[in-house]
Amino acid sequence: MQRLLELSSRDIPSAREDKRPVIVWFRQDLRLHDNPALLFAAQSGRNVIPVFVHVEQDDENWLLGGAAKFWLHQSLTKLSESLERKYGSKLIIRAGSDTLAGLLDVMMETGASTLCFNRVYEPWKLARDAKIVETLTMNGLTCSSYKAVVLFEPLEVVPDSKEGLMYGFGSVGFFLNACDGKEISDPLPPPEQLRPPRAWPGSLSIGDLRLYVMPCRRNGQVVDWAKGMREFWEFGEEGALKALEEFVRFGCHHFEGRQRFRADRKYTAVISPYVRFGELSPRRIFHEIVVRHRYKAKTFLRRLAWRDLAYWCLWKFPTMADHPLRPQYAHQTWDYDQKQLRAWQRGRTGFPLVDAAMRQLWVTGWMPNYMRHVVAGFLIEHMNMHWVDGEKWFHDTLVDADVAINAYMWQNGGHSGLDQWNFVMHPVFAAKSCDPEGDYVRRWVPELSKLPPEYIHCPWEAPVTLLASSGVALGRNYPHRIIADLEGARTRSLAAVNAVRCGVGKAMVLPDGHERMILPDGR
Ligand SMILES: Cc1cc2nc3c(=O)[nH]c(=O)nc-3n(C[C@H](O)[C@H](O)[C@H](O)COP(=O)(O)OP(=O)(O)OC[C@H]3O[C@@H](n4cnc5c(N)ncnc54)[C@H](O)[C@@H]3O)c2cc1C
Incomplete structure (x- = not known):
C-alpha cells in the first residue's frame, strides 16, 4: 500500500501541463458526489x-456472488445514465482477464496520459493496483489515487501500537481509540462539468458483462429471481441519497437505543449495499448525521468505524476470509449435514425467526444486523456448522456482500475471530427484542401469519386446535424444527469449543478465560 501511495500521490496535471485525456477508473465508488478522482479529473480542465x-478473477477466492452481481449491474446502469444525463458523458465498459491490459487499451486508443482512481483495500486489489501504477509510471504515464471508500485508511491509523494493544485487540473500541482526534473532511460536491474526449473509445454494453442473467426453464418460462430485490430497493446514487435522508429524518433517533434491534421496523439505515458499491460515501453519511443534523449518534457512528476496522483487519490478516485467525480453531470439529444446511439457507428450519430472516435474505438480498446475528448464531452454536458455510452463503446472497466485513463478522461468531462473540442469540427468545408482536415473521413466513404473538415464534407449543384454526399443519405447510433439543445441541457445540480450549489451544487461554493471540510480527 505504501508503494501505491508513493507512486500515485501527485495531483492530476492540469490542462496547461498536459492536454491529453484523463481516465477516471470507477470501482467501488459508483457515484458522482464525494468522488475525488472524478472531481479532480474534471477540475484539471x-x-x-x-x-x-x-x-x-480480480476478486480471487471471493468472486462476486449472484446478488452482488445483480446490484453491480443496476449500479453501473444508473451511473452510466447519470453521467450521460448530467454531463453528456459516457461510462466506457471493458472486460477481460487482465485489468491492466484493459486500462492500457483504453489509454492507447484515446491517447490518455493519466489514470486516476479512489483506493480500495482488499490486499489482492492493493497488490493489483500497485502493479498497475508501477507499470504505467514506468511507461511515462501518471497516476493519482484518493481516499474515498473509508473514513480512515489502514495506513492512516495504527490501532496496534504498543499502547493500542491494551484495548481488546480487534474490537471497535481498540480501533476508535486510534482514530481519536483525527479529522473527517467534508464530502466533495459532484463536478460541474466533464469535458468529453474528441472521440469516444469503443465500449461494451453493461448487459455484455452478463452480471445479471435470468435462467429459462425447459418450458420456456423465464426465472426472474431478482424481482424481490427490484421491489425492495431503489438503485443508484439517487436511491442511496433518498435512503440516507429517510434514515436521518425518521430512523436515526431510534438507533441509539434498543429500538435498532427491531426487525419489524425500519430503525436502521438500510444503506449497506449503497455503501458497499459506493453510491454513498462514508464521509457523506457522517456529514449528514453529525454536521448537518447535529445528531450525537455515537452508536451509529461506531458502525462506520466497524467497517473501517474490518478493512484494517483484512489488510493486516490477508487470509481472514478463508482461515481461522486463531489457528488453534482450525482443529475444532464441526458437523456437516447438507440437508440441514439447505434448510437453514432456504428458511425451512422450523424456527420462525430464523426462517423469516433467511427468506428475507433470499428475496431482497439483505437482512438487518440483529437478524444476521440470530441466524449466524443458530448455524454455529446450535447446528454446529462451520462459520465458513455461513460466510459463503451470505457472500452469494447478500447485495451488500463485502469480503472484509463478512469475514470479520463470521470469524467472530465462529470463535476464531479477533473479537470473539460472547453471546448467543436464542432463536425464540431473541424475538422479544426484534419482533415482539410477530409482524416480521408474519411478513416473511406467511403460512404462520394467523398465529397469535405468543405462539408465532414457537408454533410447536401451540395447542393443536389453535394450529388447525390458524391453518398451520406442522410437517406439511411449515416444517418441524430441525433441532428439537436446542439445549443439547448447544452443549455439543460448546464441547467442541472446549475441546480446542483444553487441547491444542490450551496455552492460549488466560486465567480470566480470554484468549491470547500471537500477531504475525511475533507480538
Ligand atoms: C454474520 C454477519 C455478516 C455480515 N456481513 C456483512 C457484509 O457482507 N456486508 C456488510 O456491509 N455488512 C455485513 N454485516 C454487518 C451489518 O449486518 C450490515 O452492514 C447491516 O446490517 C446493514 O444494514 P444497515 O445499512 O441498516 O446498517 P446500519 O446499522 O444502519 O449501519 C450503517 C452502515 O454501517 C456499516 N455497518 C453496520 N454494521 C456494520 C458491521 N457490523 N460491520 C461493518 N460495517 C457495518 C454498513 O455500511 C451499514 O450500512 C454482517 C453482519 C453479520 C452479523
Whole structure:
C-alpha cells in the first residue's frame, strides 16, 4: 500500500501541463458526489473518460456472488445514465482477464496520459493496483489515487501500537481509540462539468458483462429471481441519497437505543449495499448525521468505524476470509449435514425467526444486523456448522456482500475471530427484542401469519386446535424444527469449543478465560 501511495500521490496535471485525456477508473465508488478522482479529473480542465473494467478473477477466492452481481449491474446502469444525463458523458465498459491490459487499451486508443482512481483495500486489489501504477509510471504515464471508500485508511491509523494493544485487540473500541482526534473532511460536491474526449473509445454494453442473467426453464418460462430485490430497493446514487435522508429524518433517533434491534421496523439505515458499491460515501453519511443534523449518534457512528476496522483487519490478516485467525480453531470439529444446511439457507428450519430472516435474505438480498446475528448464531452454536458455510452463503446472497466485513463478522461468531462473540442469540427468545408482536415473521413466513404473538415464534407449543384454526399443519405447510433439543445441541457445540480450549489451544487461554493471540510480527 505504501508503494501505491508513493507512486500515485501527485495531483492530476492540469490542462496547461498536459492536454491529453484523463481516465477516471470507477470501482467501488459508483457515484458522482464525494468522488475525488472524478472531481479532480474534471477540475484539471482536461478531457475526462470514465471507465469501468470488469475482470472477474480480480476478486480471487471471493468472486462476486449472484446478488452482488445483480446490484453491480443496476449500479453501473444508473451511473452510466447519470453521467450521460448530467454531463453528456459516457461510462466506457471493458472486460477481460487482465485489468491492466484493459486500462492500457483504453489509454492507447484515446491517447490518455493519466489514470486516476479512489483506493480500495482488499490486499489482492492493493497488490493489483500497485502493479498497475508501477507499470504505467514506468511507461511515462501518471497516476493519482484518493481516499474515498473509508473514513480512515489502514495506513492512516495504527490501532496496534504498543499502547493500542491494551484495548481488546480487534474490537471497535481498540480501533476508535486510534482514530481519536483525527479529522473527517467534508464530502466533495459532484463536478460541474466533464469535458468529453474528441472521440469516444469503443465500449461494451453493461448487459455484455452478463452480471445479471435470468435462467429459462425447459418450458420456456423465464426465472426472474431478482424481482424481490427490484421491489425492495431503489438503485443508484439517487436511491442511496433518498435512503440516507429517510434514515436521518425518521430512523436515526431510534438507533441509539434498543429500538435498532427491531426487525419489524425500519430503525436502521438500510444503506449497506449503497455503501458497499459506493453510491454513498462514508464521509457523506457522517456529514449528514453529525454536521448537518447535529445528531450525537455515537452508536451509529461506531458502525462506520466497524467497517473501517474490518478493512484494517483484512489488510493486516490477508487470509481472514478463508482461515481461522486463531489457528488453534482450525482443529475444532464441526458437523456437516447438507440437508440441514439447505434448510437453514432456504428458511425451512422450523424456527420462525430464523426462517423469516433467511427468506428475507433470499428475496431482497439483505437482512438487518440483529437478524444476521440470530441466524449466524443458530448455524454455529446450535447446528454446529462451520462459520465458513455461513460466510459463503451470505457472500452469494447478500447485495451488500463485502469480503472484509463478512469475514470479520463470521470469524467472530465462529470463535476464531479477533473479537470473539460472547453471546448467543436464542432463536425464540431473541424475538422479544426484534419482533415482539410477530409482524416480521408474519411478513416473511406467511403460512404462520394467523398465529397469535405468543405462539408465532414457537408454533410447536401451540395447542393443536389453535394450529388447525390458524391453518398451520406442522410437517406439511411449515416444517418441524430441525433441532428439537436446542439445549443439547448447544452443549455439543460448546464441547467442541472446549475441546480446542483444553487441547491444542490450551496455552492460549488466560486465567480470566480470554484468549491470547500471537500477531504475525511475533507480538
Ligand atoms: C454474520 C454477519 C455478516 C455480515 N456481513 C456483512 C457484509 O457482507 N456486508 C456488510 O456491509 N455488512 C455485513 N454485516 C454487518 C451489518 O449486518 C450490515 O452492514 C447491516 O446490517 C446493514 O444494514 P444497515 O445499512 O441498516 O446498517 P446500519 O446499522 O444502519 O449501519 C450503517 C452502515 O454501517 C456499516 N455497518 C453496520 N454494521 C456494520 C458491521 N457490523 N460491520 C461493518 N460495517 C457495518 C454498513 O455500511 C451499514 O450500512 C454482517 C453482519 C453479520 C452479523
